[in-house]
Amino acid sequence: MFDIIERRLRGKGVVTEPLNVLQGMGHAKAPMASKKCDLCGLCVPACPTSAIITDGDWQVDAGRCLWCGDCQSACPKDAISFSRDCPAVTDRSALVLKRNSPATGRPLLNEEMRKVLGSSLSIREVDAGSCNGCEVEVNNLSNPFYDLDRFGIKIVASPRHADMLLVTGPVTRNMEGALMKTYLAAAEPKLVVALGTCAISGCPFGGSYAAGSGVSDVLPITLFIPGCPPSPWSVILALLEALGRQ
Amino acid sequence: MRPYDIELLDSLPFPPSKYEERQGRLHLMVQEDQVRPLLSFLIKKEDGELSNLYHLPSGNCIMALVVVPRRGVIVIEGALEGTTYPSLTIELPSAHWYEREMMEMSGIVPLDHPNMRPLHLHDWPKNEHPLSPSFPSDREVPLVGGTYHYRKVEGEGIMEVPVGPVHAGVIEPGHFRFSTAGEPIINLEVRLGFVHRGVEKSMEGCPLPRALRLTERISGDNGVAHSMAFCQAVEMGTDVPERAKMLRCIYSEMERIYNHLGDIGGMATDVAFAVPAAAAATLRERMLRLNHDLTGHRLLWGTMVPGGVAKDIDAERSDHLQNALVDLGLSFDPIEDTLFNSPSFLDRVETTGTLSLSQAKDLRATGPVARASGWDRDARRDFPYAAYARMGFQVQVQREGDVLSRLRVKIGEMRESMSIVKQCLDLMQDGELRVEVPVPDGMGVGLVESPRGELVHCVHFENGKMIRYKVRDPSFCNWPTMEKAVLGNIVPDFPLINKSYNLSYAGNDL
Numbered sequence: 107m108f109d110i111i112e113r114r115l116r117g118k119g120v121v122t123e124p125l126n127v128l129q130g131m132g133h134a135k136a137p138m139a140s141k142k143c144d145l146c147g148l149c150v151p152a153c154p155t156s157a158i159i160t161d162g163d164w165q166v167d168a169g170r171c172l173w174c175g176d177c178q179s180a181c182p183k184d185a186i187s188f189s190r191d192c193p194a195v196t197d198r199s200a201l202v203l204k205r206n207s208p209a210t211g212r213p214l215l216n217e218e219m220r221k222v223l224g225s226s227l228s229i230r231e232v233d234a235g236s237c238n239g240c241e242v243e244v245n246n247l248s249n250p251f252y253d254l255d256r257f258g259i260k261i262v263a264s265p266r267h268a269d270m271l272l273v274t275g276p277v278t279r280n281m282e283g284a285l286m287k288t289y290l291a292a293a294e295p296k297l298v299v300a301l302g303t304c305a306i307s308g309c310p311f312g313g314s315y316a317a318g319s320g321v322s323d324v325l326p327i328t329l330f331i332p333g334c335p336p337s338p339w340s341v342i343l344a345l346l347e348a349l350g351r352q
Numbered sequence: 353m354r355p356y357d358i359e360l361l362d363s364l365p366f367p368p369s370k371y372e373e374r375q376g377r378l379h380l381m382v383q384e385d386q387v388r389p390l391l392s393f394l395i396k397k398e399d400g401e402l403s404n405l406y407h408l409p410s411g412n413c414i415m416a417l418v419v420v421p422r423r424g425v426i427v428i429e430g431a432l433e434g435t436t437y438p439s440l441t442i443e444l445p446s447a448h449w450y451e452r453e454m455m456e457m458s459g460i461v462p463l464d465h466p467n468m469r470p471l472h473l474h475d476w477p478k479n480e481h482p483l484s485p486s487f488p489s490d491r492e493v494p495l496v497g498g499t500y501h502y503r504k505v506e507g508e509g510i511m512e513v514p515v516g517p518v519h520a521g522v523i524e525p526g527h528f529r530f531s532t533a534g535e536p537i538i539n540l541e542v543r544l545g546f547v548h549r550g551v552e553k554s555m556e557g558c559p560l561p562r563a564l565r566l567t568e569r570i571s572g573d574n575g576v577a578h579s580m581a582f583c584q585a586v587e588m589g590t591d592v593p594e595r596a597k598m599l600r601c602i603y604s605e606m607e608r609i610y611n612h613l614g615d616i617g618g619m620a621t622d623v624a625f626a627v628p629a630a631a632a633a634t635l636r637e638r639m640l641r642l643n644h645d646l647t648g649h650r651l652l653w654g655t656m657v658p659g660g661v662a663k664d665i666d667a668e669r670s671d672h673l674q675n676a677l678v679d680l681g682l683s684f685d686p687i688e689d690t691l692f693n694s695p696s697f698l699d700r701v702e703t704t705g706t707l708s709l710s711q712a713k714d715l716r717a718t719g720p721v722a723r724a725s726g727w728d729r730d731a732r733r734d735f736p737y738a739a740y741a742r743m744g745f746q747v748q749v750q751r752e753g754d755v756l757s758r759l760r761v762k763i764g765e766m767r768e769s770m771s772i773v774k775q776c777l778d779l780m781q782d783g784e785l786r787v788e789v790p791v792p793d794g795m796g797v798g799l800v801e802s803p804r805g806e807l808v809h810c811v812h813f814e815n816g817k818m819i820r821y822k823v824r825d826p827s828f829c830n831w832p833t834m835e836k837a838v839l840g841n842i843v844p845d846f847p848l849i850n851k852s853y854n855l856s857y858a859g860n861d862l
Contacts (some may be wrong), residue, residue, distance in 0.1 A: 174656060233524045236572060242614075246637060280547075310554075315490065
């Protein structure tokens, strides 16, 4: 006991990252082809989830991307790099990134939601079939580096207390019922967020007898947070941007 | 053939109809009714352990993988005539879940099995079996009604407490059904399968590069172990370069360090001891950032590739890693002191969730759970792979089998892991990172000590195509043992016991 107090008094060990540092760490970085790309198409079969299309122009669906880098190593011209800023979006189609398209805008929730939930948001996380990579990172949101609670956002134990369901996984056949019950148990107004590649598109497991192709098949989604798994800072930035807090 | 195999063949209670050696494994071909006596002999007389049991549709046989520590791997191929065979569970409780799995996934019925309820598939029609070759992987199977019958405890004052599948914490889904008399738990039944994604079916016919990405995502926090087991299985004995072996050890020990740090902090969290919990979470985040600095991925995914490794550690990063580990060791000491000098903490963890050695052996526990109960088993020492044969490390064994023992094992293993990484960095020399792997054919086995215990991948190729892929996560072995460990404990201690086990739901459900 006394050694704990002694160490606190010595004042060591504050590690919490200020918001501007988190902003500096930035959003997820999606793969993008540079000018060197001549649309040879070698990256298309290399992608394990068929996220890349080279018809017309090089484009990648960040909602299917596993961030594995297989396209990068398949490219003979070294044209692909993880350079494209890929923030969360409210519209699924905005995750399809084209070479020369403008950067995606801020994923802003509507005014009523911002007014009701903007400064205090309670989240219930639901694993609907994830590999537990996303759970590792959602748990990290509460560690001293990220300390989600300081933003007025907290992870709560029951859907009854929640404003937002943070859903991971492709929605397996065995979890669909439980996910629906959890959704119905949350009070209005409520939001559903798809976190990670499985939840957005079902990749890489989706479409089998046991797993669906993402949360949007069963629930209305207000926010898509890309990543496999999304880093804690990109989740914080996504939530703050959606709430209009930065 | 090794001397041990010859000796073993001589001592078998009856001769197998055929035997051969493949990639250092002894394969014994027998008839369906001989599987049980042969397994019983290997487990009871030769001190072997049942490491995998599954059905192979091509050739219609059941495959049983038995590992005899420090001796070798034995595969029993039991040829079936129809779709039934005499159950193994009656004599060997460790076969219990495997047989239930085989029944629903492949439609092979173990006759006289004491518990024929489904395991992974919920509300599933009787005549559909996902792993039978005639079942298309994308078939939509309707939910059929029907109740799952939990073991009932009846009597005055008995309460049933259902928990899950959506839990209070940020963890994976699973259902726990407690029967309690007052506070103490008198029965627990774990029902899993909620995260069943059909991994094994997806792997059939899957090209290797895509299969590698799938294996990383079988159980995300053990991604290195799973992808390494996959690589070993498809390499089929191809020798990987020295430097790649060292790097494989480094990455898997880095994974063990961040997993165990999470568990140690988690145990502190679950008794509401916030100071060491926060300190451990801080160290864990540092390790995840270190992982990112070294390999570009916080969970180290994408490091393994058949034939070697995909990511190198250059001299500068190697120094960075060494310094970070020294720093980790120094920062961890006060956490350990705080935990072990706190009587209120020790009061919660001592004698809580005890798993006896005989229970651990009967149900075939593995990993830190088995070692905490006094069972001296570690695949890194018993079946050395990668560069482990050259590493000096102490297998951490405790005797009590309670939460405190599991905590001690995990702390000890973390320190050993730090030492292994250091040894690898010292011994590592420049060289190739990967070699070409020949087109795989026949059967391959990957056996790895993941942070949760012994992990086995078995793969079968035919004409260059993957026709069967079987994953056996250590959690699959350890879940049934937890049902025993919680008995007599109070419900509020369950989260603590669960955390000390830290089993994977995704790895178990597949």
